[in-house]
Amino acid sequence: MLKGKVGIVFGIANKRSIAWSIAEAWHRAGAQLALTYQGDRLRDNVAELAHGLGGNIPIYPCDVTKDEEIDNVFKSLGNDFDCLDLVLHSVAFAPKEALEGQFLETEREAFRVAHDVSAYSLVAISRAALPLMTNGGSIVTMTYYGSEKVVPHYNVMGVAKASLEATVRYLSYDLGSRKVRVNAISAGPVKTLAARGIRGFSSMLTYHSEHAPLKRNVEIEEIGNTGLYLGSDLSAGVTGEIIFVDCGYNIMGM
Numbered sequence: 001m002l003k004g005k006v007g008i009v010f011g012i013a014n015k016r017s018i019a020w021s022i023a024e025a026w027h028r029a030g031a032q033l034a035l036t037y038q039g040d041r042l043r044d045n046v047a048e049l050a051h052g053l054g055g056n057i058p059i060y061p062c063d064v065t066k067d068e069e070i071d072n073v074f075k076s077l078g079n080d081f082d083c084l085d086l087v088l089h090s091v092a093f094a095p096k097e098a099l100e101g102q103f104l105e106t107e108r109e110a111f112r113v114a115h116d117v118s119a120y121s122l123v124a125i126s127r128a129a130l131p132l133m134t135n136g137g138s139i140v141t142m143t144y145y146g147s148e149k150v151v152p153h154y155n156v157m158g159v160a161k162a163s164l165e166a167t168v169r170y171l172s173y174d175l176g177s178r179k180v181r182v183n184a185i186s187a188g189p190v191k192t193l194a195a196r197g198i199r200g201f202s203s204m205l206t207y208h209s210e211h212a213p214l215k216r217n218v219e220i221e222e223i224g225n226t227g228l229y230l231g232s233d234l235s236a237g238v239t240g241e242i243i244f245v246d247c248g249y250n251i252m253g254m
C-alpha cells in the first residue's frame with residue numbers, strides 16, 4: 001500500500017511508543033523509513049529498533065525544540081532519499097509537576113515548553129519537510145481527547161493538544177494546494193513512557209475501558225493501522241481531521 005513511499009518518524013522512545021506501531025505498519029506496507037531520536041539517551045533504543053526492521057534504515061538525532069536539529073534532519077534525509085511522502089509527528093512533553101496538581105498552578109515556563117514541544121514542533125517540522133514533499137504526501141500527528149474535555153491531571157497538555165489540533169487545521173489549509181494532507185489521530189489511553197508521567201494514568205485506563213462502547217482499551221496496533229490508513233491513498237480525500245481511535249469513548253455523554 002505504501003510501496004515506493006518514503007517516510008520519516010519523530011517520537012520513538014522504545015517499542016511501546018505509538019510512533020513505533022505506526023512505523024511498523026508503514027514499514028510492513030512497503031514504505032522506506034528514516035527514524036529520529038530525541039538525544040543520546042534514546043539513540044541505542046532507536047538504532048536497535050531500526051536494525052530490527054532490516055535493511056538500511058537511517059536514524060538522525062532531533063530535539064524538536066532546536067531549529068538547527070530539525071534542519072539537519074531534513075538535510076540528511078535529502079542526501080539519503082530523493083523525496084519524502086510521509087511524516088509522523090508523535091511527540092509531546094510537559095514538565096511532570098504541570099501534570100500533577102491544579103491547572104491553575106501552571107507556570108509560564110511549563111506552559112511555554114508544553115506548547116513548544118507538543119504543538120509548535122508540528123509547524124517547524126512541516127515547514128522543513130515541505131521542500132522534499134514534491135509529490136504531495138501525508139503528515140500525521142497524535143492527540144488526545146483532553147484537548148476538548150477536562151481530564152483531571154492532563155492539565156496543560158490538554159491545552160497544548162487543543163493548540164495542536166488547531167495547528168492541524170491551519171496547516172492542512174496552507175498545504176492542501178501542494179497535495180499534502182495533515183491529520184491527527186486522537187488515541188485512547190495506552191501505557192507508554194509519556195503516559196506514565198500523567199498522575200492517575202492507571203485509573204484513566206480503567207475508566208476508559210469501563211465507559212467506552214467497545215468496553216475495552218484501544219490496542220496499539222489499532223492506532224498503527226489508522227496511521228497506515230492516513231499515510232495511504234485510502235484516505236486521499238481526508239485532511240484537517242482529528243480521527244478518534246478510542247473504542248468510541250468520545251461519543252459518550254454519560
Ligand SMILES: NC(=O)c1ccc[n+]([C@@H]2O[C@H](COP(=O)([O-])OP(=O)(O)OC[C@H]3O[C@@H](n4cnc5c(N)ncnc54)[C@H](O)[C@@H]3O)[C@@H](O)[C@H]2O)c1
Binds near residue numbers: 016092189
Ligand atoms: N499514550 C497515550 O495514552 C496517548 C494517547 C493519546 C495521544 N498520545 C500522544 O502520542 C504521542 C506519542 O506518545 P507515546 O504515548 O507514544 O509516548 P512515548 O514516550 O513513547 O513518546 C513520546 C515521544 O516524544 C519524544 N519527545 C519528547 N520531547 C521531545 C523533544 N524535545 N524532541 C524530540 N522528541 C521529543 C520522546 O522522545 C518520545 O519518543 C504524544 O503526542 C502523546 O501525547 C498518547
